[in-house]
Amino acid sequence: xxxxxxxxxxxxxxxxxxxxxxxxxxxxxxxxxxxxxxxxxxxxxxxxxxxxxxxxxxxxxxxxxxxxxxxxxxxxxxxxxxxxxxxxxxxxxxxxxxxxxxxxxxxxxxxxxxxxxxxxxxxxxxxxxxxxxxxxxxxxxxxxxxxxxxxxxxxxxxxxxxxxxxxxxxxxxxxxxxxxxxxxxxxxxxxxxxxxxxxxxxxxxxxxxxxxxxxxxxxxxxxxxxxxxxxxxxxxxxxxxxxxxxxxxxxxxxxxxxxxxxxxxxxxxxxxxxxxxxxxxxxxxxxxxxxxxxxxxxxxxxxxxxxxxxxxxxxxxxxxxxxxxxxxxxxxxxxxxxxxxxxxxxxxxxxxxxxxxxxxxxxxxxxxxxxxxxxxxxxxxxxxxxxxxxxxxxxxxxxxxxxxxxxxxxxxxxxxxxxxxxxxxxxxxxxxxxxxxxxxxxxxxxxxxxxxxxxxxxxxxxxxxxxxxxxxxxxxxxxxxxxxxxxxxxxx
Amino acid sequence: xxxxxxxxxxxxxxxxxxxxxxxxxxxxxxxxxxxxxxxxxxxxxxxxxxxxxxxxxxxxxxxxxxxxxxxxxxxxxxxxxxxxxxxxxxxxxxxxxxxxxxxxxxxxxxxxxxxxxxxxxxxxxxxxxxxxxxxxxxxxxxxxxxxxxxxxxxxxxxxxxxxxxxxxxxxxxxxxxxxxxxxxxxxxxxxxxxxxxxxxxxxxxxxxxxxxxxxxxxxxxxxxxxxxxxxxxxxxxxxxxxxxxxxxxxxxxxxxxxxxx
Numbered sequence: 001x002x003x004x005x006x007x008x009x010x011x012x013x014x015x016x017x018x019x020x021x022x023x024x025x026x027x028x029x030x031x032x033x034x035x036x037x038x039x040x041x042x043x044x045x046x047x048x049x050x051x052x053x054x055x056x057x058x059x060x061x062x063x064x065x066x067x068x069x070x071x072x073x074x075x076x077x078x079x080x081x082x083x084x085x086x087x088x089x090x091x092x093x094x095x096x097x098x099x100x101x102x103x104x105x106x107x108x109x110x111x112x113x114x115x116x117x118x119x120x121x122x123x124x125x126x127x128x129x130x131x132x133x134x135x136x137x138x139x140x141x142x143x144x145x146x147x148x149x150x151x152x153x154x155x156x157x158x159x160x161x162x163x164x165x166x167x168x169x170x171x172x173x174x175x176x177x178x179x180x181x182x183x184x185x186x187x188x189x190x191x192x193x194x195x196x197x198x199x200x201x202x203x204x205x206x207x208x209x210x211x212x213x214x215x216x217x218x219x220x221x222x223x224x225x226x227x228x229x230x231x232x233x234x235x236x237x238x239x240x241x242x243x244x245x246x247x248x249x250x251x252x253x254x255x256x257x258x259x260x261x262x263x264x265x266x267x268x269x270x271x272x273x274x275x276x277x278x279x280x281x282x283x284x285x286x287x288x289x290x291x292x293x294x295x296x297x298x299x300x301x302x303x304x305x306x307x308x309x310x311x312x313x314x315x316x317x318x319x320x321x322x323x324x325x326x327x328x329x330x331x332x333x334x335x336x337x338x339x340x341x342x343x344x345x346x347x348x349x350x351x352x353x354x355x356x357x358x359x360x361x362x363x364x365x366x367x368x369x370x371x372x373x374x375x376x377x378x379x380x381x382x383x384x385x386x387x388x389x390x391x392x393x394x395x396x397x398x399x400x401x402x403x404x405x406x407x408x409x410x411x412x413x414x415x416x417x418x419x420x421x422x423x424x425x426x427x428x429x430x431x432x433x434x435x436x437x438x439x440x441x442x443x444x445x446x447x448x449x450x451x452x453x454x455x456x457x458x459x460x461x462x463x464x465x466x467x468x469x470x471x472x473x474x475x476x477x478x479x480x481x482x483x484x485x486x487x488x489x490x491x492x
Numbered sequence: 493x494x495x496x497x498x499x500x501x502x503x504x505x506x507x508x509x510x511x512x513x514x515x516x517x518x519x520x521x522x523x524x525x526x527x528x529x530x531x532x533x534x535x536x537x538x539x540x541x542x543x544x545x546x547x548x549x550x551x552x553x554x555x556x557x558x559x560x561x562x563x564x565x566x567x568x569x570x571x572x573x574x575x576x577x578x579x580x581x582x583x584x585x586x587x588x589x590x591x592x593x594x595x596x597x598x599x600x601x602x603x604x605x606x607x608x609x610x611x612x613x614x615x616x617x618x619x620x621x622x623x624x625x626x627x628x629x630x631x632x633x634x635x636x637x638x639x640x641x642x643x644x645x646x647x648x649x650x651x652x653x654x655x656x657x658x659x660x661x662x663x664x665x666x667x668x669x670x671x672x673x674x675x676x677x678x679x680x681x682x683x684x685x686x687x688x689x690x691x692x693x694x695x696x697x698x699x700x701x702x703x704x705x706x707x708x709x710x711x712x713x714x715x716x717x718x719x720x721x722x723x724x725x726x727x728x729x730x731x732x733x734x735x736x737x738x739x740x741x742x743x744x745x746x747x748x749x750x751x752x753x
Contacts, residue, residue, distance in 0.1 A: 199710050201529060201536075201576045209712075238578040240710065244515045267714045269724055276717060276724065276743055278750040285713035293707065294533070301535040301561055302707075303751040377746035424711050426729060 010087050011069065019090055020069050029130070033137040034063040041357040045327045048213045048296075051354055052116070052146075057097070060147040064093035067139045070129055075141060078127035080474025081108050081182065085124060085141055092144055098159070101152035104145060105161050109185030110178060110224045110473065112153060113207060115146025116216050118470045119348050153223055160230045164191035169487060172197065172255040174241040174427060177205025178469040179261030179460030181228060182476030188231040190484050195255075196233060199240045202292060205263055207469070209292040210284070212321050214328065218291075242430030256490070257455050257483045260442060261476060264461035265424025269417055270313070274371030279305055279379040283312070283322045283418035296329055304329070307414025311335045311382055313368055314418035315345035320352065322416045323360050334360050335410070339367040339387050344397040365389070365400060369407065371415060379415055384408045423462050431456065441465050449479035450486065457483050494577040497550055499570045502632045505557045506600055507566050508542070514549030516541075516579050522587065522607035523701065523733055526551070526579030527709040530564040534575055537561045538706045538716075540604030540678070540732070541580060551577075554603030554632065581709045582732045585699075589616040591673035594666055594696075595641070596687050598624045598659050598679030604701065605678045606633050606640075612676075613640045620672075621645070622662035624679075628653035659683060660690050667694045674699070677736065681748060685741035692737045700736035702727045705750060718744050 010016065037053040038044075044051055055063065067089045075085045084103055091100035104111035120142030125131070128138030152158055169192050173180040176198040184194045202208045204221040229235065239245060241258075250258060267282030269275050286304070289295040295304035310326040312319045315338035327334040336355070338345060341364050345352060356362070365387040372381040386406040393399035423440040435443040435452045442458040444450055449457045459475025461467060495512040502508060516526060525540040542552040557566040568574065585608050593612050597605035602623045613619045619640065624647040625631050631646060631653060638644045645662045646654025655662065659679070666672060667690075675698040677687040684700045691698040704716040704727045711729035718725055721738035725731065 199578065200708060201578075209708075238576050239515070240578065240581075243580055244519060244578070246519065265711045266726070266729070267712070269714070269717075271724065276719060276747065278747060282714040285707060285715050288707050288713050293535070297533075300533045301531075301564070303535075376749075377743075424729075426710055 010084070011071070015094065016069065016090055019094055023065060025068055028066055028068055029134065029136070031062060031066050033066070034059050034140055034143060036143055041359075044214065045324075045358040048328055050217055051214050054150050055143055055147045057095075057151070060092050060097075060144055061095060063140050063144060064089045066130070067093070068129060074127040074129065074132065075124040075139075078124040080123070080470050081114075081477050083107050083124075083145070088148060089139065089141070089144055092148060097148055097151040098155065098157060100148035102159050104148055105159065105227075107477070108473070109182045109228060110207075110469075111145055112149035112220045112224060113178070113216060114470055114473070115142055115149050116220070117211060117468075118142055119468060121349065123470065153220075158223075158227060160227055161185070161189055163189050163231050166193065166232075167191040168193060170195065170253070170255045171257040171259065171483065171487075172241070172250050174258065174260045175199070175205055175262040175460075175462075176203045176225075176235065177261055177263050177460060177472065178207060179263075179472035179476040180205065180259065181225070182473035183259045183261060183459070183480045184233045184476075185228055185231065186477050186480035187484070188228065188233050190480070192484075194233045196235045197239045197241050197245070198235065198237045200292065201237050203235050203237065209288045210318065210321070212287065212291055212325050214324065215321065240426070242427040247431045256487055257457065259476070259479050259483065260427055260456060260458040260462055261460045261472065262424055262427045262462045264421040264466045265426065266422045267417070268420045268422060270368065270419060272368060272370055274373060274379065275417070277371055277373040277379040278377050279307070279413060280371055280415040280417065283314070283318045283416050284421065286322055286416045287318070287325065290325055290329070305414050306330050307412070309333045309412045310414040310416065311337050311368075311410065311412045312416045312418055313337050314420075315340065315347055315364075316418060316420070317347045317351055319416075319418035320347045320355050322418055324355055324358060326414065326416070327358050327360060331414075335363055336360060337363045337366050337368060337382075337384060339365065339400045340397060341365055341389060363410075366408065367400065367402075368415075371412075379412060382410055382412050382415060384410065421461070421466050423465060427462070439465055448482040449475055450482060454486070493573040493575065496568055496570055496572050496574065497548070499568070502554070503629050506630065506632060507555050507557070508603075509553050509555065509565075509568075510545075510550045511553060511574060511577060512549060513551045513577050516577070517544040517546050517549050517551050520544050520551065520580035521584035522611045523582065523585030523604075524580035525582050525604075525709075525732060526553070526577050527581065527706065528553070528565065528574055529576040530561065530568065531575055534564065535561040536576075536707055536709065538581070538703065538709055538728070540701065540703070541607070542603035543607055552603075554600050556600040578709070581728060583730075585611065585676075585733060587611045587615050592618045592620065592671060594663055594672050594675045595619060595621045596624075596659050596663050596675060596677040596679070597621070598683040599630070600632075601679030601683075601701075602632055602637070605676070606636060608676055608678075609637060610640045613642075618642050620666055622647065622659055622666070624648070624659035624662065624683075626650065658686070660686050663687060664690055667691070667696060672696045675736075677701075681741060681745050684736060685745070688736035688739065688741065698736040699733050700739060701733045702731055702739065702744065704744065705748065718747070
């Protein structure tokens, strides 16, 4: 762990001081923020390759020069996993890219993943002195994170984080998504014997079944999982805790602590007429078919619809992932239908920008009322209610209200419903005494992630109901630190 | 990876597999299903567990070769491995002493009906089993069913064995003859639809075990959704058994044809 003292020690190392002096602050702030290299929109919407191409070493070093190596680095306060941001950025400036990667791995089990999918603009970068004090674009911390992680992976010199001597205490992890992997990494570092149980046949959870290849290649996830394996973490697929193994079974197997990171499961539907027609499905189903089951590949046994006129209902990141997937699968019209205006859209700005470049149509202030089907029961049309913005609601966003009597009809042959998820009741319902909220999320102490059942900790979407990869990882890390303390307390 | 311990042909298209799966064997109950995948490019398909042997650490699946994925499974032999088997999934059958229960099974639905017959009998019910198939050679588990049923009625479409007629003919005969407290039906969706229509007419409470398209089988995708009593339910986590009289079978049949060309 990086404590405050350690951080300022690092900052006062001679190479850091020399580096700071090498350029005047004015020269640093005079540099403009780097642009991410991207695949051409006309090319990328016909393939599944990654859109963001990463930075070159020169671009990364120049961007790293912008960082002022602040004495009080506020960026770190914006990182849920507490990455030592100035240290890794300064290693990049110095050209010691492998040391930069090592610094990332001190606190993040999945740097190449986070460098791609974290909403840095809402976290570390939003706290950067450039945006806070100077009214300029923040240091591109996310791009630099990705650069360091990719550089290390491609160098073939991947470092495995150091682990404490084995303490032979077993802990179990339920679910191999970002929360579970972050937890597993930290517990392995502390010397625990960690076993991760995964319900699906692949490790990675939402990183595999949810986030598409063009945003996060599965091979990147596999490499980060492999590092955890080398740290001694054991992975068991096709095993559902609460079904295949009970809570009591885990006790019989001598697990001293259990971390639940089972994710948000059940997709929500709107309950409108025609929603069960063929060709109407959840974004979870659509993305799982394409990402996990590789259904767009002719060799795959799993089918998927190659819609020509595809509507995605919703304005979040999952909706953007779905609509851009539909485009790549040959949609002539790929449409976002969102009931508020673009300003209220929860999706990352970058995702919206990429979607627009790829020719995605945005039907904002529209809400589906019904779907009509063919004789055979396949969706052929959607009826949209036109909306306008009213007063701000509890979330602070202006709430949409119907424009009475104004509707639109649009031809569709595939509709993807992406209006959120609710937590999967499968695990909470199988453990007696585990408290759940009225939304079905597991109730934990927010400071420790510990539940009312003392040896059970939880984090990620099963606690939050639907959040981001990095918040899930932050929960996993917090749970690891507190479970360690709890288990040490048992021995005392 | 789960090893196939034995393979037995009930007919050229209906095959019984005994599969090594000690944890599932231990935790499964009547009514549960598993998700199976064959090969790295394989599809995830749900199959209801027929029986299990805790001592041997095995579960038994009865598979009808009806398509690409069931076909791939049926090509596997004793000693081969199934790429993935996960479960037990779904809610177990609610078992209690209801009184007189008619268990109506058709086709391979007879296999997952067997553990329910067994459990209902053990709970003290008078169990009358009606099993139906197109012809004599497609009748499965006759001896086992007979051993756990107070009465066994066999129906064949062509009259080559038992009585000639459909499963509904057999069920109606019993309902007209004596008071029936519950009907449990498992089989092709269209068969369950007609059993349900029949028992609704006679106001006999009926439970149907639905077999819809699934991907993950744990509630994540919603591919399996059905309308029950006007509400959307997920077969994988809310079922697979539902009050048959509330199930929209026409919608279910339509959705089963989702990906058929």
